[in-house]
Amino acid sequence: MIRYKKRVSFGRGWVGAILLLFLVLGLMATFVQAQLVQHGFHCVTPGVSQEDKETGEGQSPTQPGQLRVDIHHEPGDPTATFKFYNVGSQPCSITDIYIQDGHLCTLLYLIDKDDPLGGPYGDQGVDFSIGATPGNLPDWQYADPEFYATKQFSSDSDPPVSPWGINQGEWLEAIYSVQGGATVYDIEAEVGQGILRIGYHVQSFGDGKSASFVNNLEQIPEPSTVLLLGLGGLALIKKFRK
Numbered sequence: 001m002i003r004y005k006k007r008v009s010f011g012r013g014w015v016g017a018i019l020l021l022f023l024v025l026g027l028m029a030t031f032v033q034a035q036l037v038q039h040g041f042h043c044v045t046p047g048v049s050q051e052d053k054e055t056g057e058g059q060s061p062t063q064p065g066q067l068r069v070d071i072h073h074e075p076g077d078p079t080a081t082f083k084f085y086n087v088g089s090q091p092c093s094i095t096d097i098y099i100q101d102g103h104l105c106t107l108l109y110l111i112d113k114d115d116p117l118g119g120p121y122g123d124q125g126v127d128f129s130i131g132a133t134p135g136n137l138p139d140w141q142y143a144d145p146e147f148y149a150t151k152q153f154s155s156d157s158d159p160p161v162s163p164w165g166i167n168q169g170e171w172l173e174a175i176y177s178v179q180g181g182a183t184v185y186d187i188e189a190e191v192g193q194g195i196l197r198i199g200y201h202v203q204s205f206g207d208g209k210s211a212s213f214v215n216n217l218e219q220i221p222e223p224s225t226v227l228l229l230g231l232g233g234l235a236l237i238k239k240f241r242k
Contacts, residue, residue: 037072037184037187037188039071040057040058040065040067040216041057041065041067041068041200041213042057042213042214042216043056043211043212043213044137044139044143044144044147044211044213044214045142045210045211045212046139048211049205051090051206052206052207052211055088055090055092055205055206056092056211057213061218065088066086066087066092067086067094067213068084068085068086068087069082069083069084069085069198069215070082070083071083071184071187071188071191072184073182073183073184073187074184075183077178078177078178079108079175079176079177080176080178081173081174081175081176082099082176082198083171084097084166084172084173084174084200085166086166086168086169086170087168087169088168089168090168090205090206091167091168091204091205091206092167092168092202092203092204092205092206093157093161093162093163093165093167093204094157094165094166094172094200094201094202095156095157095161095165095166096132096137096138096155096156096157096199096200096201097132097155097156097172097200098132098136098137098147098153098154098198098199098200098201099149099153099154099196099197099198099199100148100149100197100198100199101150101190101195101196102150102187102190102191102195102196103178103179103182103186103187103190104150104153104176104178105176105177105178106152106177107154107155107175107176108175108176108177109130109174109175110128110155110173110174110175111173111174111175112126112127112172113125114127122173123166123170125164125167125170126157126164126166126171126172127157127158127164128155128156128157128158128164128172129155129158130154130155131154131156132149132151132154132155132156133156135149135151135154136148136149137199137212137214138201138210138212139211140199140212143199143214145194147199149199155172156201162203162204165203165204191217192218194217197214197215198214198215199212199213199214199215200212200214
């Protein structure tokens with residue numbers, strides 16, 4: 001029996017390879033524009049128990065804590081969505097959210113239990129209002145550098161603050177207007193450089209204590225779909241060249 005080896009042709013020589021590479025890069029760029037940029041937090045309050053500290057910030061870079069923030073900004077959209085959330089199983093409640101500087105203009109509205117009938121359907125266990133008391137992140141002076149909240153960007157939970165805060169498995173979305181011409185890359189660059197900073201005041205840990213946290217500059221390590229796309233594209237090119 002004569003076996004015929006099926007050959008895959010993708011253009012001629014490097015022309016096909018280059019075209020494929022551009023296709024993969026285009027897909028990568030599209031994904032990056034739409035992806036959620038996720039960050040964890042580190043504790044700035046001195047004297048916090050190790051258990052409370054690890055609940056908030058995690059045990060290592062590969063084991064982040066319960067406190068997270070996602071930042072999402074579609075190309076051409078005049079708004080950016082920040083999703084603040086609390087994952088995991090240990091008791092704690094995010095009761096105040098502070099933001100310092102950046103390409104944001106103002107906090108337009110919050111998506112929580114008070115959403116109007118018909119949506120956009122916030123978390124029924126979370127109730128926040130624009131503006132936070134106190135006006136700056138508690139223990140702000142222990143952050144490095146010191147944390148100075150931009151007041152119009154802040155929000156806090158309504159009384160009773162801990163039950164209406166962001167407890168385990170809950171989230172809050174905040175919609176901010178964005179300065180003209182800014183993109184998700186500008187916002188992420190500012191977060192990564194420490195220009196735009198996010199602070200959480202967290203209450204009702206298991207021991208009844210509270211603490212303040214500031215976002216990490218590094219993105220939370222996780223499997224990157226973009227990287228997988230790029231590696232897949234290179235693997236395809238190698239296959240086609242053979």
